[in-house]
Amino acid sequence: MKSIVKNAVITGATSGIGYQMAKILHNKGYSLWLTGRNLKAIEDLKTEFPSCNTLSADLSKESGREDFWQWIGQTPVDLMINNAGYGVWKEVINSEKGELENMIKLNVEILLHFSAEFAKRMVKRGVGRILNVASVAAFFPGPNLAAYYASKAFVLSFSEALNHELRKTKVTVTTLCPGPTKSKFFERAGVKKSPLMEGFLIPHMSAFKVALKGVEGSLKGKRRVVPGFLNYIWTVSPILVPRFFQLRILNYIQNSRKIA
Numbered sequence: 001m002k003s004i005v006k007n008a009v010i011t012g013a014t015s016g017i018g019y020q021m022a023k024i025l026h027n028k029g030y031s032l033w034l035t036g037r038n039l040k041a042i043e044d045l046k047t048e049f050p051s052c053n054t055l056s057a058d059l060s061k062e063s064g065r066e067d068f069w070q071w072i073g074q075t076p077v078d079l080m081i082n083n084a085g086y087g088v089w090k091e092v093i094n095s096e097k098g099e100l101e102n103m104i105k106l107n108v109e110i111l112l113h114f115s116a117e118f119a120k121r122m123v124k125r126g127v128g129r130i131l132n133v134a135s136v137a138a139f140f141p142g143p144n145l146a147a148y149y150a151s152k153a154f155v156l157s158f159s160e161a162l163n164h165e166l167r168k169t170k171v172t173v174t175t176l177c178p179g180p181t182k183s184k185f186f187e188r189a190g191v192k193k194s195p196l197m198e199g200f201l202i203p204h205m206s207a208f209k210v211a212l213k214g215v216e217g218s219l220k221g222k223r224r225v226v227p228g229f230l231n232y233i234w235t236v237s238p239i240l241v242p243r244f245f246q247l248r249i250l251n252y253i254q255n256s257r258k259i260a
């Protein structure tokens with residue numbers, strides 16, 4: 001019998017959650033299309049998954065977006081995972097010129113662009129899955145990571161609405177909302193010593209567990225996946241906790257005490 005290999009694209013597959021998703025999908029027999037910027041990590045991916053296709057591109061840049069479309073061409077993509085993203089951990093008034101805008105280009109603009117373009121292609125083919133990585137941050141305003149939290153609120157709102165628009169098709173959009181997860185995220189964000197980092201309010205989950213929940217939820221066509229019971233409690237708490245109090249809690253757990 002002819003076996004049909006499915007194609008999965010993962011942005012940000014060179015570390016953390018995206019890398020774990022690559023491992024999971026490789027074990028499921030998917031043909032992998034992996035992106036990142038770190039050349040050494042891309043080489044490592046090629047060694048670990050010899051049949052994978054890789055692209056080194058900064059997706060926050062127009063040239064990176066063009067390289068992506070040239071690379072993927074007309075490949076029939078069954079699963080598109082918009083995972084690449086990062087945070088900027090500082091007060092807005094202390095941000096560098098363009099720093100927050102660049103983050104929005106990756107976390108929001110490219111995710112919107114890829115979701116729209118792959119949704120069109122998938123609807124034409126009659127089937128497909130899109131998995132967008134948001135965060136528990138999508139449910140709150142987040143002082144000291146203000147633009148990052150706002151970017152993830154966009155991802156959640158946009159992805160759930162797109163999923164609803166596609167309800168009469170065989171294409172689904174799943175939003176993955178991880179809480180704090182062990183990866184390079186905090187180091188990249190410019191981590192500060194804080195209750196969030198000390199992890200006593202929310203323990204940090206393994207990237208593998210988060211990736212597995214996300215992939216499984218997406219393949220089942222779920223609308224939203226929140227890995228971990230405590231993270232789930234955080235996502236429903238805004239129903240009971242007034243916005244001004246949320247701001248105070250988030251400001252406390254993400255305060256800017258510097259690591260000594």
Ligand SMILES: NC(=O)c1ccc[n+]([C@@H]2O[C@H](COP(=O)([O-])OP(=O)(O)OC[C@H]3O[C@@H](n4cnc5c(N)ncnc54)[C@H](OP(=O)(O)O)[C@@H]3O)[C@@H](O)[C@H]2O)c1
Nearest residue numbers: 012014015016017036037038059085135180181183184185
């Ligand atoms: N870790 C957490 O606590 C947490 C919680 C909630 C949501 N998330 C979300 O989960 C997703 C994955 O993050 P992670 O925790 O796995 O962090 P990570 O280990 O830092 O991985 C981030 C990935 O994104 C890629 N990336 C970053 N900037 C890029 C750019 N300009 N162009 C292309 N690729 C870029 C990185 O590639 P290179 O290193 O090769 O540049 C890397 O593969 C992100 O969207 C993040 O917001 C994380």
